[in-house]
Every structure is written in structure tokens, then in C-alpha cells.
Amino acid sequence: MDLAEARALFSPDPGWLNTASYGLPPSTAWTQLQAALDEWRHGRVSWEGWGESTARARTAFARLVHAAEEDVTTGAQVSQLVAQLAASVPDGTVVLAPEEDFTSLLFPWLAQRHRGVVVRTAPAAGLAAAITPEVDVVAFSLVQSASGAVADAAAVVAAAQAAGASTVVDATQAVGWLPVDARRYDALVAGGYKWQLSPRGTAFLVTTAQLRSRVVPSQAGWWAGEDPFGSYYGPPLRLARDARRLDLSPAWFSWVGAAPALELLASVGVDAVHDWNVGLANRFLDGLGLAPGDSAIVSVDVPGAQERLAAAGVRAAVRGGRLRASFHLYTTQADVDLAVEALTS
Incomplete structure (x- = not known):
């Protein structure tokens, strides 16, 4: 198209x-969402068809950011997804972030203060220069929400790699209009309701297998199971082997609207x-x-x-x-x- x-x-x-x-x-998303709401209103169908929209959205998002589908987690909000990362870093971790960044990226790290996690800040424009050897995680937005400033991601990534730090990137204000390659970062998170033209309540997290192995799936439910339909009841823990292990059970109708919107962007x-x-x-x-x-x-x-x-x-x-x-x-x-x-x- x-x-x-x-x-x-x-x-x-x-x-x-x-x-x-x-x-x-787009009209495609609006039409599909209205049809699903009408089905819900009258109880015409079971929910499985709505749930399939999550997989469609995951596929389209992976195309947009050049990621493998097995590295893409679906969730509800940026803060919800970042919180899983922040809660999984070791005690005493040092995080560096732009002082003017959006709080959905900052608050999850700041909330770990009780176990010694330290959050340092610097102006976004000088972030790369502020990365020192004791920094463990660099968290920043590709595009700043208030100003629209586009980060010098290459410089930040190079400095982080030199310091041995992981990179966590918020691409909410980027994915959908700015070319993004999620493979450049250890983790990339993006809310779907802005440039991705999707309903609120949709968000994505892309992680490397190495980083993901250190993340505690503290929000796991049946949807995060290797076989969701075989994960309704009882132990043992049997999570997906890929990024779905960090999935949040989807808000069906948000994803019904998200799938066609993301497919449109991927097509264009x-x-x-x-x-x-x-x-x-x-x-x-x-x-x-x-x-x-x-x-x-x-x-x-x-x-x-x-x-x-x-x-x-x-x-x-x-x-x-x-x-x-x-x-x-x-x-x-x-x-x-x-x-x-x-x-x-």
C-alpha cells in the first residue's frame, strides 16, 4: 500500500x-474494533478470535522494528513493561537516564531505591558523555516527549557498550514514523497508542535472549505459558521459552484495534x-x-x-x-x- x-x-x-x-x-482498525464490540455486546462468539489479534500485532510490530517475533513481548503500558526489567536488576545497580525524560521510563527504576538501585540523570543531549564505568544500565527515549528531540542513539549505544552497560530504550514517540532497529539495544519498549495508531492499553517490549534470561516473570499468568490453553490451572510453572514468557494477558479489544493499525504501518x-x-x-x-x-x-x-x-x-x-x-x-x-x-x- x-x-x-x-x-x-x-x-x-x-x-x-x-x-x-x-x-x-485507520478505518480498518475502527471497523474491526466495532465488529468485535458488537460481538461482545450480543455474546455471539467465544473470545479466541479476539485473542488472535495479539499475535497479528506482534508480527506487525516486529516488522516495524526489525525484530524477531520470538523477542517481542506484549503488554499494556510502558511503565508496566519497564517495571519487570527494573525489578530484576541486582541490588545496587546504577542507572543513568535523561533528566527530562518521561516518567513512565524513570519511575520504575526510581521505585527500586529501597534495595539500593541508584538513578543518575544528565541532560539528554549530553547523555553519552555522562556514561561512566560504574553505570550498569542506560535508559533513554529515542525521541523526547516534550521537545521532539531525536537522541544520538549511536553515540549513546557506543558509550554504553564501552562501559559494559545495558541499554533500555523507550521508543514510544518514535515507532511508527522514525526508522527504528530494536536489535541495536538490549531492550526496547514502546506504547502503541500514539504513532502506532492503536488503542490505549497496548505496548511492546523487545529484549535480547541474554537480557531476558535475567528478568523475573513476576507478572506471568496463563497467557505467558508455553501453551496458554494448557496453562489454565495448577502448577508447575510452565512458561513460554521466548519473549511471550513476559506477556501480560491481553485486553482483547485494544489488540483488535491494534492489529490492523500496525499492519497498515508495516505495509506502507x-x-x-x-x-x-x-x-x-x-x-x-x-x-x-x-x-x-x-x-x-x-x-x-x-x-x-x-x-x-x-x-x-x-x-x-x-x-x-x-x-x-x-x-x-x-x-x-x-x-x-x-x-x-x-x-x-
Whole structure:
């Protein structure tokens, strides 16, 4: 499917520039979700068909981030997945993270303070230089939520490897528009409800087999079993041999909506989406007389921006006292020009 065909599957009201808060579903996802809800309402079917959507979503996500399916765990939220990693590191582990990073990545590590886990912070732009030999884990976002700044991942990974530290990357604001290769990191986590166009309550974790062997499956239930349908009752513990051992039992309808959305992105290709999104972001910056950037998320300081955009029917966000606008494959040039006109007139 090409970009134009994909864009035809959306019907946003004009002026939606806030995908960094939540993404909009393609008609394929909306239709399949409504059908499942109608089945639920009337009790027409058993649940197994809804559950199969999780496997479809796992397959499509693996394609998006160049991962093997057996390395992909499904969950509900970034913090829920990171918490399993944080709870499994040894006492006294030293974690380094950007001081301005989103708390869903930071809080799980900070919550381990009672057993001596130390969290150090540094500005995101200087993270690589702050990695010292005593650092055990480097946790950072590929794209910063508030500013849209894209991390110098290559520099951070190189410095972490030199120090013998593991890397845990939050790609929530990246997967779906920015080319991402999960194989570069020890762990990559991403929430699905933004750039992946999925319902809230969907998230993924990609881990290496080596890191995964050290993670305690503290949230394991029947769905994490080697044979979920043979794991309903009783001991012994019989978990999946791959990343499914860390799976959380799926919220069915969230995954019914996620599968077609992720399949659409995988079909179109992230490179095409990236070029469209960054092109619109730079059209916006140019309209404000600012230099172009490399992100689909733009942070600008314009007095009264939120009120001026709201009066024009444009929906964006304010983060850190600055206007945050974000552009995805359903955004139009008219949306961009509407926002520019509101901010410059």
C-alpha cells in the first residue's frame, strides 16, 4: 500500500496536530474494533478470535522494528513493561537516564531505591558523555516527549557498550514514523497508542535472549505459558521459552484495534511515513520563520499559542511551557497552514 492509499483510510477533523498525545485509527482498525464490540455486546462468539489479534500485532510490530517475533513481548503500558526489567536488576545497580525524560521510563527504576538501585540523570543531549564505568544500565527515549528531540542513539549505544552497560530504550514517540532497529539495544519498549495508531492499553517490549534470561516473570499468568490453553490451572510453572514468557494477558479489544493499525504501518513502510511527517513539520517551522528539524514533533515558543490555535480549531499540546505540535500520515498541508495562520496573523 502506498502513502496516498493509507491516508485515504483516515477521517480526522481538520486541525489535529497532537499525535504525540494520541494517534487516530485507520478505518480498518475502527471497523474491526466495532465488529468485535458488537460481538461482545450480543455474546455471539467465544473470545479466541479476539485473542488472535495479539499475535497479528506482534508480527506487525516486529516488522516495524526489525525484530524477531520470538523477542517481542506484549503488554499494556510502558511503565508496566519497564517495571519487570527494573525489578530484576541486582541490588545496587546504577542507572543513568535523561533528566527530562518521561516518567513512565524513570519511575520504575526510581521505585527500586529501597534495595539500593541508584538513578543518575544528565541532560539528554549530553547523555553519552555522562556514561561512566560504574553505570550498569542506560535508559533513554529515542525521541523526547516534550521537545521532539531525536537522541544520538549511536553515540549513546557506543558509550554504553564501552562501559559494559545495558541499554533500555523507550521508543514510544518514535515507532511508527522514525526508522527504528530494536536489535541495536538490549531492550526496547514502546506504547502503541500514539504513532502506532492503536488503542490505549497496548505496548511492546523487545529484549535480547541474554537480557531476558535475567528478568523475573513476576507478572506471568496463563497467557505467558508455553501453551496458554494448557496453562489454565495448577502448577508447575510452565512458561513460554521466548519473549511471550513476559506477556501480560491481553485486553482483547485494544489488540483488535491494534492489529490492523500496525499492519497498515508495516505495509506502507516507516520510511515513507517519516518523509511525509518530517516534511509537514518543516513546513510548519518554515511558516514560523524557523530552521528545519529532523523530527515529527515540533516544540516552539509562541506567546498565546494554545489560545490562538484553539480559536482556529487546531488541537495541539503544551509541554514544558512550549507549544508542541506533532504531524503524522493523516495530517494535511491544510492542517499545517491553518496552524501557521493562527500563530502568525
